[in-house]
Amino acid sequence: MKLATVSLGSEICIVSLILLCLLSEQHSALGQSSTINKEIVIVNIGKYNKDSLATIIKVISSLEPQVISVDVALPTYSGDSTDENLRRILIKCKHLVMPSRVRNIGKDYYGKDIILVGLSCAMPFFPNHAKTGFVSAKQGQNDLYIPKQFMVWQKSYTNDTYYHFSVVTAMQFDSLKTAKFIHDNEKLVNVNYGVGRRFTVFSSSYVLNHGVKRTDVQGKIVLLGFLGPGDDDLFHLYSNEKNRDKTMYGVEYLANIVAQVLESR
Numbered sequence: 001m002k003l004a005t006v007s008l009g010s011e012i013c014i015v016s017l018i019l020l021c022l023l024s025e026q027h028s029a030l031g032q033s034s035t036i037n038k039e040i041v042i043v044n045i046g047k048y049n050k051d052s053l054a055t056i057i058k059v060i061s062s063l064e065p066q067v068i069s070v071d072v073a074l075p076t077y078s079g080d081s082t083d084e085n086l087r088r089i090l091i092k093c094k095h096l097v098m099p100s101r102v103r104n105i106g107k108d109y110y111g112k113d114i115i116l117v118g119l120s121c122a123m124p125f126f127p128n129h130a131k132t133g134f135v136s137a138k139q140g141q142n143d144l145y146i147p148k149q150f151m152v153w154q155k156s157y158t159n160d161t162y163y164h165f166s167v168v169t170a171m172q173f174d175s176l177k178t179a180k181f182i183h184d185n186e187k188l189v190n191v192n193y194g195v196g197r198r199f200t201v202f203s204s205s206y207v208l209n210h211g212v213k214r215t216d217v218q219g220k221i222v223l224l225g226f227l228g229p230g231d232d233d234l235f236h237l238y239s240n241e242k243n244r245d246k247t248m249y250g251v252e253y254l255a256n257i258v259a260q261v262l263e264s265r
């Protein structure tokens with residue numbers, strides 16, 4: 001962290017500045033406004049392993065959030081003690097949302113698209129009571145950019161209806177508002193990134209060191225995902241050269257959609 005050299009004339013002022021800088025590391029600003037969304041919290045899992053992920057989920061779950069949504073793919077289950085511990089902890093989460101993905105594998109004999117929706121995690125990591133939503137972007141979307149639109153729902157080849165990860169998350173928090181949003185909108189909706197919308201963000205170390213208090217997450221939506229350090233799951237916000245310096249992590253994109261659904265009138 002680099003601090004500007006200033007003449008404050010008081011050691012108290014210097015200490016206050018340092019404290020403010022340290023506190024700012026626990027928050028992610030997605031705009032210039034000081035307004036922070038009060039319903040959604042993001043936990044940055046960082047360069048996680050299954051042991052640390054299990055502990056983070058256990059700690060957060062004990063603080064009684066309304067929803068825990070895990071933006072993490074867990075494609076393999078070995079049955080070892082680490083995987084089994086994570087499986088048991090996921091089972092204990094009361095309102096859990098896990099990711100799935102949409103795949104178009106071609107057309108059938110009659111020219112109908114073969115669209116499949118499947119879990120992004122191995123089945124043992126998906127408890128019977130859990131919900132799932134797809135995090136896939138609009139088909140054909142350039143993976144370099146955060147989408148300007150998102151699919152609210154998707155029909156599979158067998159005509160089953162699946163909903164976006166963020167829509168499912170919002171549904172677990174406020175089913176009436178989410179049902180109205182689904183009713184009032186088309187399948188494809190423009191993402192409203194919200195001018196000045198911000199979210200409270202806690203680092204994995206802050207959670208593991210029990211810095212998060214019950215009042216920070218109780219009754220709220222907690223999204224677990226990657227916010228760095230590094231470029232994994234980092235996207236450019238707009239698809240043109242002028243704005244290539246504007247970036248957003250995938251979990252922030254998901255959080256913005258959840259907020260959009262819950263803020264709709």
